[in-house]
Amino acid sequence: MAKDMEYQQLIHASKWLRLRKLILTRTPLCQRCLAEGRTTAATEVHHIRPVEEAIAFNDKQQRMYDQTNLQALCHDCHVRTHTELGRSGRKATKKRNEKQVKQIIKKFFDGERGEDRGPIF
Numbered sequence: 001m002a003k004d005m006e007y008q009q010l011i012h013a014s015k016w017l018r019l020r021k022l023i024l025t026r027t028p029l030c031q032r033c034l035a036e037g038r039t040t041a042a043t044e045v046h047h048i049r050p051v052e053e054a055i056a057f058n059d060k061q062q063r064m065y066d067q068t069n070l071q072a073l074c075h076d077c078h079v080r081t082h083t084e085l086g087r088s089g090r091k092a093t094k095k096r097n098e099k100q101v102k103q104i105i106k107k108f109f110d111g112e113r114g115e116d117r118g119p120i121f
């Protein structure tokens with residue numbers, strides 16, 4: 001789907017790869033491990049406000065490259081953070097897609113449907 005392609009485009013852009021490297025250089029330790037009293041090297045950069053949940057491409061871009069939206073994590077903490085937020089797995093993806101579809105439908109159909117026609121879905 002187009003949404004995922006936009007995400008893929010952003011995550012593979014050299015701009016992101018450079019920023020990711022910058023964050024990991026500047027924040028070499030996993031922030032969550034640090035908060036929990038462990039010292040672990042950060043290997044991944046987490047987006048606090050999820051890029052894939054933004055609807056407009058502009059918003060995606062903004063979230064992707066906003067340094068205040070980024071957090072250096074180790075792989076385990078990254079996976080754990082996503083699991084806790086319910087963002088990983090097929091169930092979360094399905095739920096997110098349904099939410100996006102509803103928002104798009106609302107955007108395009110609100111105000112265009114006559115009272116007499118009743119719900120489409």
Ligand SMILES: [Zn+2]
Binds near residue numbers: 040075076077
């Ligand atoms: Zn960690």
